[in-house]
Amino acid sequence: MAAERGLTVGEKRARLPIVQGQMAVRVSLEPLAGAVAAQGGVGLIAASGVLTSKGGGEELTARIREGRKLAGDGVLGLGVMFAVSEFDQILDVAIRERVDVVVIGAGFARGPFNRLAEAGIPGWAIISSEKLASLVCRIPSVAGVVVESGQAGGHLGPKDPEISTWDLFPPVYRTLRDGGFRGPILAAGGLRYGWEVSRLLEMGADGVQLGTLFAMTDECSASPSMKEVWRRSRGSKVTHVSPVGMPSRAVVEQSLSDLPLLPPSARGCLNCLKVCSHRDDRAQTHCIYRSLANAVQGRLKIGTDGSVRNGLVFTGGRIGEIDDIVPVQKRLQNLVEEMREDPRALVPAVS
Ligand SMILES: Cc1cc2nc3c(=O)[nH]c(=O)nc-3n(C[C@H](O)[C@H](O)[C@H](O)COP(=O)(O)O)c2cc1C
Incomplete structure (x- = not known):
């Protein structure tokens, strides 16, 4: 029985094994990411699309600094899509501002993970196949992995864009662990209730990444x-x-x-x-x-x-199945209560 489940992110530890996924363009900014981090999860500011504006580097820097204030000593990171033109500049800002983690999706190359590792910042890869899992095992600079199924929001990586987390996570997880990958492995896509989170932790996940549940909060920057x-x-x-x-x-x-x-x-x-x-x-x-x-x-x-x-x-x-817009604190509290409904998973309280 797990006494307490948090999530290790480099040298920091989040109290809850829950990551708020990056959501571009400007859906997950510092109000959302900062609130999630302050409440014990991992908050990600979506950088894709911020740098496209004139002076975007300064804007992104300011958003990270403001997010840091909101997050307190919580875990605050940056999400970015490899497919965006300003990818390298975004990485520059992330390294200069020393964010706690950088999560990279929509494409894969080893260079950015090497750069982050040299800077002492964990770089996590979003992957959706066993093939990419095998590759990740051979790249020591990849510090963590998010296994994202076809039920996720936004762009979809799996060959079958309808595949569920329940079908995709187990084989990709097995490939990673059998291949010697030791970092945290998270599950993402179509997760709604805390007891689903508990079940994934039992299946070996170190945590989950959630998008839509956090999009539908007061702190989310969507109109x-x-x-x-x-x-x-x-x-x-x-x-x-x-x-x-x-x-x-x-x-x-x-x-x-x-x-x-x-x-x-x-x-x-x-x-x-x-x-x-x-x-x-x-x-x-x-x-x-x-x-x-x-x-x-x-x-x-x-x-x-x-x-x-x-x-x-x-x-x-x-x-x-989601019809409420609530504060982040309430969203996390609901998830934690639902996780507790499964007696096999014990999680810390949201303050
Ligand atoms: C509105 C929206 C925008 C998103 N934008 C991105 C993005 O820019 N980059 C990315 O890697 N994932 C993006 N995602 C995926 C989320 O980060 C998350 O992994 C996914 O939504 C999890 O599935 P769920 O929404 O069912 O919880 C987006 C999701 C939503 C709902």
Whole structure:
């Protein structure tokens, strides 16, 4: 029986084995990440999309410093997608500001993990396959792994974009441990209740990463209209419209026919991605930055049939079962109580 389950992150330890996943563009900023960290979880500021603005380096730095104040001695990290153009600059800021952890998704290369390890900052990889798990075992600088299933929100890595955490986590976990990987291994995607967290800890996970449950909190930076879309949503669906070239999970009400394009001026393009089928061929798909920003900034249009237009509302697979917007403290308290309902898992209290 586990006496107390926290989560080791480099030289720090979070009281709860719960990570708030990065959510771009500007969905998980310092108010959310700082609150999660202060309440005993691991909070991640999503850096992707912050640096695209002029002076973005200073903005990201300021957000990390403010997050640090909110987090107290909690664990505060940065999340970034390898696919974004400003990836290297974001890593520069993370290292300069000495964040507690950097979680890297949407692509993989060993270089960034080596850089972070040299700087003494743990770098965690988001992976979705046994193949990548085998590779990670051969790269000592990868300090932790998030195994993300097809039920996660946003862009999806698994070959089968519908695969559940229950089907994906066990073989990927086994591959990592059998291959000698010793760092923390987390499960992510479509987790709703604390007893599911307990079950994953029993299955070997060192913790979980949650997205949608934290998106639907007061501290999340998404617009009230985006939160209302989440609150009312009946479910999710996999879409194949992202110019990144990966499938992604959005609310089932999402309309895909009217997503924003770039204005005719080439200057409208922020060059935010290393590879973008919309930038490279305007006839293809839509501008993902504008689509996400329109949702986060409240420029969504809701059709009389409930359809969600003019922006992209990413979500995890359990959205239909979450209908409240609550403070982070309440969200974590609920999870911890649900974890305690399983007598085999003992977790510390949220203060
Ligand atoms: C609105 C939204 C935006 C997201 N953006 C990102 C992102 O930019 N990068 C990333 O690696 N994961 C992203 N995710 C995935 C989350 O970090 C998390 O791993 C995932 O949502 C977990 O599944 P859950 O939402 O069912 O808990 C996003 C998820 C949501 C809901």
